[in-house]
Amino acid sequence: MSHFSIFDGGIVGIYLLATMTVGLMVRKYVGKVEHFIVAGREVNVYLGIASLAATEFGIVTCMYTAQNGYKYGFAGATPGIIYALAMGIVGLTGFCIKPMREAGVMTIPELFEKQFGPRIRWLAGVVIVLGGLLNMGVFLRMGGEFLVNVAGLNTGYLEITMTGLLLLVAVYTILGGMLSVLVTDFLQFVVMSAGLLVVTVLILSQVGWQTITDTVQTHCGSGGFNPFIHNDLGWPYIVFNLLTCTAAVLTWQTMVQRLLASRDSRTARKVYTRTGFFFVCRFLLPGIWGIAALAVLGPQQNDLLAMPKYLSTHVPIGLMGILIAAMLAADMSTNSSYMLSWGSVIYNDILRPIHRGLWTDRRGLLCNRLIVAAIGIFLLLFGLWYPLEEDLWVYLNLTGAIYFSSISMLLIACCYWKRANNWGAAGAIIFGAAIPIAFLVLQQVPATKHYADRIGPYYSGIAAFGIAALAMMVGSLIKPRSRTGVMER
């Protein structure tokens, strides 16, 4: 039976009330579309760190990183180290993010228009929104699974609980846009971090470090400590994660939006450099929760639900309220930022041919608010009430690979290769999407499934990046230059 009590419910209630109050308080400062999307570009370093960390840690992150710990031991935290390295290097060098912030754009596709023309801007916007929304579509159900399991609620309440939570998030995001997202992110960062730290220390003191390492050794062998020699991981896994994490650091709209909202490129780089190590914590701490679940409950559990099941019976009253509030904070900050980010691309890039940047701020704000509301409705219908039939991991990989391989190539070429043009950009988008989709088809058709199994998801993902880069180079080189020497679009 879960340890969730009325006292814990009170803690959660106070947290929700505080979030709604601060979220709604700042709505009066939103007077322009620029305030709504990038907070008037007034974000300084520490608010940027809090917002970026809160946005990039949701319940779905906690579930997957704990699952990695349960399945692969400490080696499952390797992507966190790769993320931290990528953020540190990108932050220190300003690779891509410096020219992007200095261009004064509000979204990544807006930057692409300068080099590749309006059609590529629109197409990139569609790819970003499709990849992002489909990826986010599963967040709500995963969050609900966690909360229902940890709080010991009847599973019949999952939909209604998450619908209520989404409504709260939607209200302050629709009214206050990025400003409400930032101030609530700040509060959520503090609550989420306190919960993560307290529960981790509790688990380490309850289970003990020796038991944790013994469990990894027993169930995963030496591979549980070293991803290079793990049977299910190895070099392809490392290279695939290196490419994916670097691409995410450069192009994931929810991360990039914090950079574009920052005061200047120097602030943007500091936000990345100083948040980098958070990504190690983001993977390692919940990974330890997953290993503890393996130590206490054994290997026969559902690997995704083992961690919440373990927490429901081993976190005491009082701390349970802090844990639930922390996870609600993590989920609310992620949902609000994601809704706003994809909504920004829809307004700024996909609907650009309609408004042409000529609408008044009042009309633009109304349109942005309606888009965020529509995304909320989509999430409810697709993510919560629609049962997902496909394998979740394949689904997430596919949506991520379509986005990352093409958009990262476009961004790098746009920033550093003058010869890059719309032929190359279109090729990168088409071929970057074709490889992961072809892999999924191979996997689903019984006659070709053994080919897909032989290739594996990591080689397929690496190939998507390679072919997108090749398409960008070949497409750009074969397009004839105009007589004036300027690329034709």
Add this chain to the structure above:
Amino acid sequence: MDSPWYAHGFWLLLTAACIVWYLSVTVYVAIKGFDDIRAMLTRLKNGSSNHIDTSPDNQ
């Protein structure tokens, strides 16, 4: 086959570093981030939105 001692040591050190770093950053960001919010709202109230990148990198 048992893992070498340095593999255990690496993850122990990394876990300790995570807890110490995260705790310090949470406290520091909680204080400095509050100041950032106040300054941001004051600038927005005064209508001095920062449209142009004035980073020293560009000067």
